Amino acid sequence: MTTEPMELSGATAGECDACHGGGATSQEEEPESPHxxxxxxxxEILQETRVAQTGVQILFGFLLSVAFTPLFHDLSTFDHTVYVITVVSGATATACLIAPVSIHRFLSGQRMKEEVMEAAHRLMMCGMLLLAVTIGCTLLLILHVVVPGVLAKSLAGAVMLWFALSWYAFPLWLRRRSTRRSTSPDGSA
Known part of the structure; x- marks a missing residue:
């Protein structure tokens, strides 16, 4: 059993399968090997994780401090419930987004990079969903204090809809469009 670190060389972190059509970077370059x-x-997953981890950690730190403010105890039961949901989703998002680091440390040198990468991908997807929930609940909590009533819920709902569209629906639409284009007989959409 070796303890050599997993290789992280290869293409730059800014490139992705969608940008390469799943392989070659251009007509002039050689297709990339599976390795x-x-x-x-x-x-790519390391770069994405760094961005998401920073955001969730800052938000989670802010959320932890809210319970110790003088006005927290004056909040309604609804606000306390939203706060608990927000903190729990923030904690689980943090766990999901930091888990790839732990997995990498435990499995480094075991020649399991593909399995580690796949696990990290799944944890990132789960963490991003939980991060969206955390942001939406944070927004609802703040707006419910600032603009009580239906307007706060409507605004938070609209923002959550935007998250769903921009983080999930739009990328899935792009994937489906790309798949249709690559499977059409003439190669055009």
């Missing part, structure tokens, strides 16, 4: 592809995908 190069997994290295590139791992680098």
């Amino acid at each position: 190069e592809r997994i290295n590139r995908r791992w680098n």
Whole structure:
């Protein structure tokens, strides 16, 4: 059993399968090998994780401090419930978004990079969903204090709809469009 670190060389972190059509970077370049592809995908997930981890950690730190403010005890039962949901979703989002680091440390050198990358991908997807819930609940909590009533819920709902569209529906639409284009007989959409 070796303890060598997993290789993280390969293409730059800014490249992705969607940008490459799942392989070659252009007509002039050689298609990437499976090893190069997994290295590139791992680098991409590391960069994405760094961005998401920073956001969730700052938000979670803010949420933890709210319960210790003088006005917290004056909030309604609804606000306390939203706060609990927000803190729990923030904690679980933090766990999901930091878990790839722990997985990598435990499995480094075991020649399991593809499995590690796939697990990290799944945890990132779960963490992003939980982060969206945390942001939406935070927004609802703040807006419910600032603009009580239906307006707060409507605004928070509209923002959550935007998250669903921009983080999930739009990328899935792009994927489906790309798949249709690549499977059409003439290669055009």
